[in-house]
Amino acid sequence: MNPLHLLRPLLFACLPALVLYPLPGIAQDREASAPAPRDGQRDFDFEIGTWRTQLKRRLRPLTGSNTWVEMKGTTVVRKVWNGRGNLVELVADGEGGRFEGLNLRLYNPRTRQWSLHFANSRDGTLAVPTVGEFKEGRGEFYAQEQLDGRAILVRFVISNVTPTSVRFEQAFSDDGGKTWEVNWIAQDTRVDAAAGRTKQGAVTD
Structure with missing residues:
Protein backbone atom coordinates (compact mmCIF):
# COMPACT_ATOMS: atom_id res chain seq x y z
CA MET A 1 0.00 0.00 0.00
CA ALA A 34 -1.62 47.37 13.88
CA PRO A 35 -1.59 51.19 14.05
CA ALA A 36 -0.90 52.69 17.45
CA PRO A 37 -3.74 54.68 19.05
CA ARG A 38 -3.56 58.37 18.19
CA ASP A 39 -2.09 60.61 20.91
CA GLY A 40 -3.94 63.93 20.80
CA GLN A 41 -2.30 65.82 23.64
CA ARG A 42 -0.75 68.32 21.19
CA ASP A 43 -4.01 69.03 19.37
CA PHE A 44 -4.32 72.59 20.63
CA ASP A 45 -0.70 73.63 20.15
CA PHE A 46 -1.71 75.50 16.99
CA GLU A 47 -3.86 77.88 19.06
CA ILE A 48 -1.41 79.03 21.71
CA GLY A 49 -1.12 82.81 21.42
CA THR A 50 -3.31 85.87 20.84
CA TRP A 51 -6.20 86.07 18.38
CA ARG A 52 -8.62 88.67 17.06
CA THR A 53 -12.15 87.29 17.42
CA GLN A 54 -15.28 88.11 15.44
CA LEU A 55 -18.31 86.30 16.77
CA LYS A 56 -22.06 85.99 16.28
CA ARG A 57 -24.42 84.48 18.82
CA ARG A 58 -28.11 83.68 18.70
CA LEU A 59 -29.88 85.42 21.57
CA ARG A 60 -32.68 82.90 22.19
CA PRO A 61 -31.66 79.41 21.02
CA LEU A 62 -34.31 76.78 20.26
CA THR A 63 -37.21 79.25 20.48
CA GLY A 64 -37.71 79.81 16.76
CA SER A 65 -35.97 83.18 17.03
CA ASN A 66 -33.37 84.16 14.44
CA THR A 67 -32.09 87.24 16.28
CA TRP A 68 -28.30 87.38 16.33
CA VAL A 69 -25.83 89.85 17.82
CA GLU A 70 -22.31 90.47 16.57
CA MET A 71 -19.28 91.18 18.73
CA LYS A 72 -15.55 91.74 18.35
CA GLY A 73 -12.80 91.04 20.83
CA THR A 74 -9.57 89.28 21.71
CA THR A 75 -8.86 85.67 22.62
CA VAL A 76 -5.69 84.65 24.49
CA VAL A 77 -4.75 80.96 24.76
CA ARG A 78 -2.12 79.81 27.26
CA LYS A 79 -0.58 76.37 27.55
CA VAL A 80 -0.70 74.51 30.89
CA TRP A 81 0.56 71.09 31.95
CA ASN A 82 3.12 71.14 29.15
CA GLY A 83 0.38 71.13 26.53
CA ARG A 84 -1.97 68.58 28.12
CA GLY A 85 -4.21 71.49 29.01
CA ASN A 86 -4.78 75.08 28.01
CA LEU A 87 -6.67 78.11 29.25
CA VAL A 88 -8.67 80.32 26.88
CA GLU A 89 -9.72 83.88 27.81
CA LEU A 90 -12.14 85.74 25.54
CA VAL A 91 -13.20 89.36 25.96
CA ALA A 92 -15.60 90.84 23.38
CA ASP A 93 -17.85 93.87 22.99
CA GLY A 94 -20.71 94.66 20.63
CA GLU A 95 -24.46 94.66 20.25
CA GLY A 96 -24.81 92.20 23.08
CA GLY A 97 -22.81 94.34 25.51
CA ARG A 98 -19.60 93.03 27.01
CA PHE A 99 -18.82 89.32 27.11
CA GLU A 100 -16.06 87.70 29.17
CA GLY A 101 -15.57 83.97 28.75
CA LEU A 102 -13.15 81.36 30.05
CA ASN A 103 -12.50 77.87 28.70
CA LEU A 104 -10.33 75.29 30.46
CA ARG A 105 -9.43 72.40 28.16
CA LEU A 106 -7.99 69.22 29.64
CA TYR A 107 -6.58 66.14 27.91
CA ASN A 108 -7.27 62.65 29.26
CA PRO A 109 -4.36 60.36 28.20
CA ARG A 110 -6.37 57.24 29.05
CA THR A 111 -9.34 57.99 26.79
CA ARG A 112 -7.26 60.18 24.42
CA GLN A 113 -10.03 62.78 24.48
CA TRP A 114 -10.35 66.42 25.49
CA SER A 115 -12.90 67.93 27.86
CA LEU A 116 -13.78 71.60 27.38
CA HIS A 117 -15.00 73.42 30.51
CA PHE A 118 -16.62 76.79 29.76
CA ALA A 119 -17.61 79.64 32.08
CA ASN A 120 -18.59 83.26 31.64
CA SER A 121 -18.20 86.13 34.08
CA ARG A 122 -21.95 86.68 34.28
CA ASP A 123 -22.61 83.65 36.48
CA GLY A 124 -19.07 82.49 37.33
CA THR A 125 -19.87 78.78 37.12
CA LEU A 126 -18.50 76.01 34.89
CA ALA A 127 -20.90 74.52 32.38
CA VAL A 128 -21.12 70.77 31.73
CA PRO A 129 -17.94 69.97 29.77
CA THR A 130 -18.13 69.03 26.13
CA VAL A 131 -15.99 65.96 25.40
CA GLY A 132 -14.44 64.78 22.15
CA GLU A 133 -11.39 64.68 19.91
CA PHE A 134 -9.80 65.80 16.66
CA LYS A 135 -9.97 63.72 13.49
CA GLU A 136 -8.30 64.85 10.27
CA GLY A 137 -7.97 68.42 11.50
CA ARG A 138 -11.55 68.79 12.75
CA GLY A 139 -12.49 68.75 16.43
CA GLU A 140 -15.96 67.66 17.57
CA PHE A 141 -17.06 67.81 21.20
CA TYR A 142 -20.43 66.85 22.71
CA ALA A 143 -22.36 67.22 25.96
CA GLN A 144 -25.84 66.90 27.41
CA GLU A 145 -27.13 69.99 29.21
CA GLN A 146 -30.38 71.64 30.23
CA LEU A 147 -31.90 74.69 28.59
CA ASP A 148 -34.92 76.24 30.28
CA GLY A 149 -35.52 73.01 32.17
CA ARG A 150 -35.35 70.60 29.23
CA ALA A 151 -32.55 68.27 28.22
CA ILE A 152 -30.62 69.20 25.08
CA LEU A 153 -27.51 68.06 23.30
CA VAL A 154 -24.59 70.41 22.70
CA ARG A 155 -22.13 70.12 19.83
CA PHE A 156 -18.98 72.24 19.60
CA VAL A 157 -16.94 72.11 16.40
CA ILE A 158 -13.44 73.45 15.65
CA SER A 159 -12.64 73.56 11.94
CA ASN A 160 -10.79 75.32 9.11
CA VAL A 161 -7.58 75.31 11.14
CA THR A 162 -4.64 77.17 9.58
CA PRO A 163 -1.54 78.78 11.14
CA THR A 164 -3.36 82.14 11.25
CA SER A 165 -7.08 81.36 11.45
CA VAL A 166 -9.62 78.97 12.97
CA ARG A 167 -13.42 78.67 13.12
CA PHE A 168 -15.60 77.71 16.11
CA GLU A 169 -19.26 76.73 16.00
CA GLN A 170 -21.71 75.71 18.71
CA ALA A 171 -25.09 74.11 18.05
CA PHE A 172 -27.97 72.77 20.16
CA SER A 173 -30.35 69.87 19.51
CA ASP A 174 -33.60 69.15 21.33
CA ASP A 175 -34.52 66.06 19.29
CA GLY A 176 -31.68 63.72 20.24
CA GLY A 177 -29.29 64.93 17.56
CA LYS A 178 -31.58 64.52 14.55
CA THR A 179 -31.38 68.24 13.82
CA TRP A 180 -29.04 70.95 15.07
CA GLU A 181 -29.49 74.71 15.44
CA VAL A 182 -26.28 76.77 15.37
CA ASN A 183 -26.17 79.48 18.03
CA TRP A 184 -22.51 80.56 18.17
CA ILE A 185 -20.04 81.23 15.36
CA ALA A 186 -16.59 82.66 15.97
CA GLN A 187 -13.81 83.32 13.49
CA ASP A 188 -10.37 83.87 15.01
CA THR A 189 -7.42 85.48 13.24
CA ARG A 190 -3.99 85.34 14.80
CA VAL A 191 -2.60 88.65 16.03
CA ASP A 192 0.94 87.36 16.50
CA ALA A 193 0.95 86.01 12.93
CA ALA A 194 4.72 85.65 12.73
CA ALA A 195 4.68 83.33 15.73
CA GLY A 196 1.80 81.39 14.23
CA ARG A 197 3.78 80.49 11.12
CA THR A 198 6.40 78.78 13.28
CA LYS A 199 3.82 76.64 15.08
CA GLN A 200 1.95 73.57 13.93
CA GLY A 201 -0.36 74.71 11.16
CA ALA A 202 -3.14 72.15 11.60
CA VAL A 203 -4.09 69.13 13.61
CA THR A 204 -3.10 65.92 11.87
CA ASP A 205 -3.36 62.23 12.66
Whole structure:
Protein backbone atom coordinates (compact mmCIF):
# COMPACT_ATOMS: atom_id res chain seq x y z
CA MET A 1 0.00 0.00 0.00
CA ASN A 2 1.18 3.50 -0.81
CA PRO A 3 2.14 5.29 2.48
CA LEU A 4 0.87 8.57 1.03
CA HIS A 5 -2.69 7.19 1.10
CA LEU A 6 -2.35 6.74 4.85
CA LEU A 7 -0.89 10.24 5.47
CA ARG A 8 -3.40 12.17 3.37
CA PRO A 9 -6.38 11.87 5.81
CA LEU A 10 -4.12 12.91 8.70
CA LEU A 11 -2.93 16.01 6.83
CA PHE A 12 -6.49 17.09 6.03
CA ALA A 13 -7.48 16.60 9.67
CA CYS A 14 -4.71 18.96 10.78
CA LEU A 15 -5.61 21.81 8.39
CA PRO A 16 -8.47 23.26 10.54
CA ALA A 17 -6.16 23.44 13.53
CA LEU A 18 -3.60 25.37 11.50
CA VAL A 19 -6.26 27.84 10.43
CA LEU A 20 -7.72 28.30 13.91
CA TYR A 21 -4.36 28.48 15.65
CA PRO A 22 -1.91 30.48 13.53
CA LEU A 23 1.74 30.22 14.30
CA PRO A 24 2.95 32.55 17.10
CA GLY A 25 5.23 34.44 14.73
CA ILE A 26 2.32 35.27 12.42
CA ALA A 27 0.19 36.58 15.31
CA GLN A 28 3.04 38.77 16.52
CA ASP A 29 3.51 40.20 13.03
CA ARG A 30 -0.16 41.16 12.87
CA GLU A 31 -0.01 42.86 16.28
CA ALA A 32 3.12 44.74 15.30
CA SER A 33 1.51 46.03 12.10
CA ALA A 34 -1.62 47.37 13.88
CA PRO A 35 -1.59 51.19 14.05
CA ALA A 36 -0.90 52.69 17.45
CA PRO A 37 -3.74 54.68 19.05
CA ARG A 38 -3.56 58.37 18.19
CA ASP A 39 -2.09 60.61 20.91
CA GLY A 40 -3.94 63.93 20.80
CA GLN A 41 -2.30 65.82 23.64
CA ARG A 42 -0.75 68.32 21.19
CA ASP A 43 -4.01 69.03 19.37
CA PHE A 44 -4.32 72.59 20.63
CA ASP A 45 -0.70 73.63 20.15
CA PHE A 46 -1.71 75.50 16.99
CA GLU A 47 -3.86 77.88 19.06
CA ILE A 48 -1.41 79.03 21.71
CA GLY A 49 -1.12 82.81 21.42
CA THR A 50 -3.31 85.87 20.84
CA TRP A 51 -6.20 86.07 18.38
CA ARG A 52 -8.62 88.67 17.06
CA THR A 53 -12.15 87.29 17.42
CA GLN A 54 -15.28 88.11 15.44
CA LEU A 55 -18.31 86.30 16.77
CA LYS A 56 -22.06 85.99 16.28
CA ARG A 57 -24.42 84.48 18.82
CA ARG A 58 -28.11 83.68 18.70
CA LEU A 59 -29.88 85.42 21.57
CA ARG A 60 -32.68 82.90 22.19
CA PRO A 61 -31.66 79.41 21.02
CA LEU A 62 -34.31 76.78 20.26
CA THR A 63 -37.21 79.25 20.48
CA GLY A 64 -37.71 79.81 16.76
CA SER A 65 -35.97 83.18 17.03
CA ASN A 66 -33.37 84.16 14.44
CA THR A 67 -32.09 87.24 16.28
CA TRP A 68 -28.30 87.38 16.33
CA VAL A 69 -25.83 89.85 17.82
CA GLU A 70 -22.31 90.47 16.57
CA MET A 71 -19.28 91.18 18.73
CA LYS A 72 -15.55 91.74 18.35
CA GLY A 73 -12.80 91.04 20.83
CA THR A 74 -9.57 89.28 21.71
CA THR A 75 -8.86 85.67 22.62
CA VAL A 76 -5.69 84.65 24.49
CA VAL A 77 -4.75 80.96 24.76
CA ARG A 78 -2.12 79.81 27.26
CA LYS A 79 -0.58 76.37 27.55
CA VAL A 80 -0.70 74.51 30.89
CA TRP A 81 0.56 71.09 31.95
CA ASN A 82 3.12 71.14 29.15
CA GLY A 83 0.38 71.13 26.53
CA ARG A 84 -1.97 68.58 28.12
CA GLY A 85 -4.21 71.49 29.01
CA ASN A 86 -4.78 75.08 28.01
CA LEU A 87 -6.67 78.11 29.25
CA VAL A 88 -8.67 80.32 26.88
CA GLU A 89 -9.72 83.88 27.81
CA LEU A 90 -12.14 85.74 25.54
CA VAL A 91 -13.20 89.36 25.96
CA ALA A 92 -15.60 90.84 23.38
CA ASP A 93 -17.85 93.87 22.99
CA GLY A 94 -20.71 94.66 20.63
CA GLU A 95 -24.46 94.66 20.25
CA GLY A 96 -24.81 92.20 23.08
CA GLY A 97 -22.81 94.34 25.51
CA ARG A 98 -19.60 93.03 27.01
CA PHE A 99 -18.82 89.32 27.11
CA GLU A 100 -16.06 87.70 29.17
CA GLY A 101 -15.57 83.97 28.75
CA LEU A 102 -13.15 81.36 30.05
CA ASN A 103 -12.50 77.87 28.70
CA LEU A 104 -10.33 75.29 30.46
CA ARG A 105 -9.43 72.40 28.16
CA LEU A 106 -7.99 69.22 29.64
CA TYR A 107 -6.58 66.14 27.91
CA ASN A 108 -7.27 62.65 29.26
CA PRO A 109 -4.36 60.36 28.20
CA ARG A 110 -6.37 57.24 29.05
CA THR A 111 -9.34 57.99 26.79
CA ARG A 112 -7.26 60.18 24.42
CA GLN A 113 -10.03 62.78 24.48
CA TRP A 114 -10.35 66.42 25.49
CA SER A 115 -12.90 67.93 27.86
CA LEU A 116 -13.78 71.60 27.38
CA HIS A 117 -15.00 73.42 30.51
CA PHE A 118 -16.62 76.79 29.76
CA ALA A 119 -17.61 79.64 32.08
CA ASN A 120 -18.59 83.26 31.64
CA SER A 121 -18.20 86.13 34.08
CA ARG A 122 -21.95 86.68 34.28
CA ASP A 123 -22.61 83.65 36.48
CA GLY A 124 -19.07 82.49 37.33
CA THR A 125 -19.87 78.78 37.12
CA LEU A 126 -18.50 76.01 34.89
CA ALA A 127 -20.90 74.52 32.38
CA VAL A 128 -21.12 70.77 31.73
CA PRO A 129 -17.94 69.97 29.77
CA THR A 130 -18.13 69.03 26.13
CA VAL A 131 -15.99 65.96 25.40
CA GLY A 132 -14.44 64.78 22.15
CA GLU A 133 -11.39 64.68 19.91
CA PHE A 134 -9.80 65.80 16.66
CA LYS A 135 -9.97 63.72 13.49
CA GLU A 136 -8.30 64.85 10.27
CA GLY A 137 -7.97 68.42 11.50
CA ARG A 138 -11.55 68.79 12.75
CA GLY A 139 -12.49 68.75 16.43
CA GLU A 140 -15.96 67.66 17.57
CA PHE A 141 -17.06 67.81 21.20
CA TYR A 142 -20.43 66.85 22.71
CA ALA A 143 -22.36 67.22 25.96
CA GLN A 144 -25.84 66.90 27.41
CA GLU A 145 -27.13 69.99 29.21
CA GLN A 146 -30.38 71.64 30.23
CA LEU A 147 -31.90 74.69 28.59
CA ASP A 148 -34.92 76.24 30.28
CA GLY A 149 -35.52 73.01 32.17
CA ARG A 150 -35.35 70.60 29.23
CA ALA A 151 -32.55 68.27 28.22
CA ILE A 152 -30.62 69.20 25.08
CA LEU A 153 -27.51 68.06 23.30
CA VAL A 154 -24.59 70.41 22.70
CA ARG A 155 -22.13 70.12 19.83
CA PHE A 156 -18.98 72.24 19.60
CA VAL A 157 -16.94 72.11 16.40
CA ILE A 158 -13.44 73.45 15.65
CA SER A 159 -12.64 73.56 11.94
CA ASN A 160 -10.79 75.32 9.11
CA VAL A 161 -7.58 75.31 11.14
CA THR A 162 -4.64 77.17 9.58
CA PRO A 163 -1.54 78.78 11.14
CA THR A 164 -3.36 82.14 11.25
CA SER A 165 -7.08 81.36 11.45
CA VAL A 166 -9.62 78.97 12.97
CA ARG A 167 -13.42 78.67 13.12
CA PHE A 168 -15.60 77.71 16.11
CA GLU A 169 -19.26 76.73 16.00
CA GLN A 170 -21.71 75.71 18.71
CA ALA A 171 -25.09 74.11 18.05
CA PHE A 172 -27.97 72.77 20.16
CA SER A 173 -30.35 69.87 19.51
CA ASP A 174 -33.60 69.15 21.33
CA ASP A 175 -34.52 66.06 19.29
CA GLY A 176 -31.68 63.72 20.24
CA GLY A 177 -29.29 64.93 17.56
CA LYS A 178 -31.58 64.52 14.55
CA THR A 179 -31.38 68.24 13.82
CA TRP A 180 -29.04 70.95 15.07
CA GLU A 181 -29.49 74.71 15.44
CA VAL A 182 -26.28 76.77 15.37
CA ASN A 183 -26.17 79.48 18.03
CA TRP A 184 -22.51 80.56 18.17
CA ILE A 185 -20.04 81.23 15.36
CA ALA A 186 -16.59 82.66 15.97
CA GLN A 187 -13.81 83.32 13.49
CA ASP A 188 -10.37 83.87 15.01
CA THR A 189 -7.42 85.48 13.24
CA ARG A 190 -3.99 85.34 14.80
CA VAL A 191 -2.60 88.65 16.03
CA ASP A 192 0.94 87.36 16.50
CA ALA A 193 0.95 86.01 12.93
CA ALA A 194 4.72 85.65 12.73
CA ALA A 195 4.68 83.33 15.73
CA GLY A 196 1.80 81.39 14.23
CA ARG A 197 3.78 80.49 11.12
CA THR A 198 6.40 78.78 13.28
CA LYS A 199 3.82 76.64 15.08
CA GLN A 200 1.95 73.57 13.93
CA GLY A 201 -0.36 74.71 11.16
CA ALA A 202 -3.14 72.15 11.60
CA VAL A 203 -4.09 69.13 13.61
CA THR A 204 -3.10 65.92 11.87
CA ASP A 205 -3.36 62.23 12.66
